[in-house]
Amino acid sequence: MTERHNRILELLAQNHRIEVAILAELLDVSQVTVRKDLDQLEERGLIRREHGFALFGSFDDVGRRMAFHYDIKRRMAKAAAELVEDEETVMIESGSCCALLAEELANSKRDVTIVTNSAFIANHIRHAPYGKVILLGGEYQKNSQVLVGPIMRKYTEFFMADKFFIGTDGFTTKFGFTGRDHYRAQAVRDMAEQAKRIIVLTESEKFFHQGVEGLVRIEDVAAVFTDDKIPHDIDTFLTERKIIVNKVPAVVQPIATVLGNVVR
Numbered sequence: 001m002t003e004r005h006n007r008i009l010e011l012l013a014q015n016h017r018i019e020v021a022i023l024a025e026l027l028d029v030s031q032v033t034v035r036k037d038l039d040q041l042e043e044r045g046l047i048r049r050e051h052g053f054a055l056f057g058s059f060d061d062v063g064r065r066m067a068f069h070y071d072i073k074r075r076m077a078k079a080a081a082e083l084v085e086d087e088e089t090v091m092i093e094s095g096s097c098c099a100l101l102a103e104e105l106a107n108s109k110r111d112v113t114i115v116t117n118s119a120f121i122a123n124h125i126r127h128a129p130y131g132k133v134i135l136l137g138g139e140y141q142k143n144s145q146v147l148v149g150p151i152m153r154k155y156t157e158f159f160m161a162d163k164f165f166i167g168t169d170g171f172t173t174k175f176g177f178t179g180r181d182h183y184r185a186q187a188v189r190d191m192a193e194q195a196k197r198i199i200v201l202t203e204s205e206k207f208f209h210q211g212v213e214g215l216v217r218i219e220d221v222a223a224v225f226t227d228d229k230i231p232h233d234i235d236t237f238l239t240e241r242k243i244i245v246n247k248v249p250a251v252v253q254p255i256a257t258v259l260g261n262v263v264r
Helices: 003-015 020-027 031-043 062-067 070-081 096-108 119-124 150-156 182-192 204-208 232-240
Strands: 017-019 048-050 053-055 089-092 113-116 132-135 139-141 146-148 161-166 170-172 176-179 195-201 213-216 221-227 244-248
Touching: 003 017, 003 020, 003 031, 003 053, 003 070, 017 020, 020 031, 020 053, 031 048, 070 096, 070 195, 070 221, 070 244, 089 096, 096 113, 096 119, 096 161, 096 195, 113 119, 119 132, 119 146, 139 182, 146 150, 146 182, 150 182, 161 182, 170 204, 176 182, 182 195, 182 213, 204 221, 232 244
Parallel strands: 089 113, 089 161, 113 132, 161 195, 195 221, 221 244
Antiparallel strands: 017 053, 048 053, 139 146, 170 176, 176 213
C-alpha cells in the first residue's frame, strides 16, 4: 500500500464518492496514474468503481470501514501482529482492523494459520506470500462478507486457538465490548469459546459509542490495541482489570482541504 493509496482512501472515507479527474487534481498526478491506483484498490476489495468515479459500498462494507482511519488501524495491526509467532494458529473475526492484522500476518509471519468467518479477509490476503486461511462455513452476509449462524458455530468446535482477535462497534463499562449486529455478535461469542486469549483491536472513537449487544465479557479480554486518544477513564478502567492496553500514536496524514469546493 503506497502513501498515495492511503490518501485516496482517506479522501473517500471523508466524501464517499469522488470523480477520477478531481482525485488526479488533488493528488497532483495524471488520471492514468489515478486509474491504476484505483484498479489496485478495487482488486483488494477496498473500493468500487463507477464510470469516472471512485466510491465505497454500504456502511457494512469492510473496505469502506478499513479506509476510515486507515493509517491508525494499520499501525495497530502491526503492533498486534508482534504477539503472533511463526507457525501459530490464530482466530480472527470480521472487521476492518482485523483484516489489516490478517494482512500483516500473511505478509510477515511464516506458516501462520488463520481461522476466520470473514470471506473478505480470505480474499484480501489471497496474494500474500505466507499464511494459510481456514474459512468457517455458515450463512453469508453479503454486505459485510461474514459467515454467521448455527453452521458456523458447529465448524468453530473443530478448532482451538491460543489467540482470538476481534473488533468492536462500541464499549460500556457495564457490558464491555459491544456489537451492532446480533448474528455477528453471536459469531464472536461462539469463536471466543475456542480461544485461550481474546485480544481487541479498535480505534479510540469506538469507546464513545455503544452497540446493542455484548460481544465478550471484560474479564475474558487479555489485551486491547487502540490509539492514544482513548478516554483516560476507560484506559484506567481496563488497566485496573489487568487488561494490557497498547496505544499507537493517533497521527493521520494531512489531507487536502479543498474538497468542499471540488467534490461533486
